[in-house]
Amino acid sequence: MKKIIIGLLLLSAYILPLEAQYFGRNKPNYEKFDFKVKASPTFDIYSYLDNPKLLDGIAARAEEWSRLHQLIFKDTLKPENPMVIYNNHADFQQTNTIQGRASIGTGGVTEAFKNRVIFPLSLTNAQDNHVIGHELVHAFQYHLIINGDSTNLKNLSNLPLWMVEGLAEYLSIGAKDAHTSMWLRDAVANDDFPTIKDLQNPKYFPYRYGQAFWAFVAGWKGDDIIRPLFEETAKYGFEEASKRVLGISVKELSKLWIANVQQHYKPYIDTEREKIPGRKLVGEKNAGSMNISPAISPNGKYIAFLSEKSIFSTDIFIADARNGKILGKISSAVRDGHLDDYNFFESTGTWAPDSERFAFVGVSKGDNVLVIKDALKGKTLETIRFPELPAFGNPAWSPDGKTIILSGLKEGQTDLYAYHFKSGKLEQLTDSPAAEIQPAFSHDGSTLVFASDALQMNGHTQTGDWHFNIAVMDMASGKIDYLPLFEGADNLNPL
Structure with missing residues (x-):
């Protein structure tokens, strides 16, 4: 049965x-x-x-x-x-x-x-x-x-x-x-x-x-x-x-x-049909019915996004940010056979400061891997595996191009990690039972903002709500401050 x-x-x-x-x-x-x-x-x-x-x-x-x-x-x-x-x-x-x-x-x-x-x-x-x-x-x-x-x-x-x-x-x-x-x-x-x-x-x-x-x-x-x-x-x-x-x-x-x-x-709801602000760049006419996780390049020319335009797979596409024209695929589930999956429920991709490379999290042979692509050609430049960190998401490329920050999950604890390209080493930035996710750099790279439930760690019930606050880390000292925004709400996706 x-x-x-x-x-x-x-x-x-x-x-x-x-x-x-x-x-x-x-x-x-x-x-x-x-x-x-x-x-x-x-x-x-x-x-x-x-x-x-x-x-x-x-x-x-x-x-x-x-x-x-x-x-x-x-x-x-x-x-x-x-x-x-x-x-x-x-x-x-x-x-x-x-x-x-x-x-x-x-x-x-x-x-x-x-x-x-x-x-x-x-x-x-x-x-x-x-x-x-x-x-x-x-x-x-x-x-x-x-x-x-x-x-x-x-x-x-x-x-x-x-x-x-x-x-x-x-x-x-x-x-x-x-x-x-x-x-x-x-x-x-x-x-x-x-x-x-x-x-x-x-x-x-x-x-x-x-x-x-x-x-x-x-x-x-x-x-x-x-x-x-x-x-x-x-x-x-x-x-x-x-x-x-x-x-x-x-x-x-x-x-x-x-x-x-x-x-x-x-x-x-307004009595008249609501008007959505802005204009549609990507939709069913030029992509799929599901188009998600957009990431705009630093030079403002390109948008990377996930779509099931290919029918039998969910792929990463690149489009012109001015008119929405699809320029190609950054990554394809069919073409990139070494990947079992894309980890985009807990991640979005990140652009290099040169707007030529794009990094995202994939699943390969039972672990997460960091994949770096030539965005316009779709060529895989590097696939990075971290033996000490088998699960991670939310990559954020630093403005100087030297580092990618990750939210890493190790033994049930989520912390922030920095991957340094020159040394090839992974540095743990935080060590707390709180969840630290969705990191993003300031324009000069001096601070890192992210979402954290650290303020909720004390005083919640076993089945109570876990809310997120925006945290700011000074990259030089490692000091973290929490912003008093919208208490009791989820403060997420800082940019």
């Missing part, structure tokens, strides 16, 4: 192109991992992480999420529920715990038969916390239905994807989420908000719209409605469950939901 797997895909627009990127490829297995087991009251945690303090923290988070989910599902996981943790995403992509291949867009999976929760550590504490909370919802969903008095494995097929994934998002993020709000506001502004039946269409991303649905229903009826509605849907399908549990038809429920969302978002 085929395994039923529900995975966490982080960014909606990346799903189809990323899956297409693996066309014709097999799952790579480059390394063997020496897993050891850490037992907690609920979980057997399989890990090869050499960071006992962090592992204790992960176990504590998992136990707290389990306690919170028990209150909703009124169910308890069996002791020794397996949890498998990989040190980074490149390692996770080699997993043999599931059938099929884990794409770069998969943040974690939970498989039904053994109820195993499997995920890689990421560059940020916030993402790790979210994935644990999200995947443990799936563990409770499986346990409830497969071991129910009147349900079994077959009943999982009655549950629509938007309901399953939406609930995992609602219970791990909450009712309010900026990303979901952007999706909903855009749908209302463009008169394209779906009915509940429309949610079967993959056009409507199940994670975001499913989360919004559960926020609406739970806001209306309270969280106590979650288990009976979920369980009855598994038994009879959603249409019948809506009548039995909510007392109304799906059609009536859709009307209430749509009216509620429109009432909330319309005050934030």
Whole structure:
């Protein structure tokens, strides 16, 4: 019997192109991992992480999420529920715990038969916390239905994807989420908000719209409605469950939901169709339907960006910054066969100060590598592997061209590293359990700005929000200051 797997895909627009990127490829297995087991009251945690303090923290988070989910599902996981943790995403992509291949867009999976929760550590504490909370919802969903008095494995097929994934998002993020709000506001502004039946269409991303649905229903009826509605849907399908549990038809429920969302978002939308500032340089007419991670060259002439214009792969293209004309490919998944993947969920590329070379992070033989290309010719100039730092992202080229800064993930801790071209050596700039990501140089190279959750390290709850602040490092002294901007918000992507 085929395994039923529900995975966490982080960014909606990346799903189809990323899956297409693996066309014709097999799952790579480059390394063997020496897993050891850490037992907690609920979980057997399989890990090869050499960071006992962090592992204790992960176990504590998992136990707290389990306690919170028990209150909703009124169910308890069996002791020794397996949890498998990989040190980074490149390692996770080699997993043999599931059938099929884990794409770069998969943040974690939970498989039904053994109820195993499997995920890689990421560059940020916030993402790790979210994935644990999200995947443990799936563990409770499986346990409830497969071991129910009147349900079994077959009943999982009655549950629509938007309901399953939406609930995992609602219970791990909450009712309010900026990303979901952007999706909903855009749908209302463009008169394209779906009915509940429309949610079967993959056009409507199940994670975001499913989360919004559960926020609406739970806001209306309270969280106590979650288990009976979920369980009855598994038994009879959603249409019948809506009548039995909510007392109304799906059609009536859709009307209430749509009216509620429109009432909330319309005050934030102009009466006339909104005009997007600026002009479109790259779009479906000259590239693909997904064009992301733009990086403009220092001389202002070129834009490097990722696109699935090639249909069967997501490639790095270069375009004229004045008119959007596509000038060629910097890197191609087909042409660059030595690369298994691009690590662009946690990275953007970076230009050399001469505007002729472009560097980005790839995945090769189970590790991240720094790839340097001739931007216009697409020729690989150098592929740099760091044995002491197998996972990294967010490269930033210094204005003098001598250094590239990286956010490196080592034993679950994200720090900033400097790669010096002349010596070929990697220098660690920070050493903190806080996540330090998205570095960018000042124009003269004297300071480095980046996003950090250091101010959130103290005083947060196990499942609480992790917010980012902008930090400024003096490159001469290494001194770091944190800017008091928008307290309680995520301050990201400094330029």
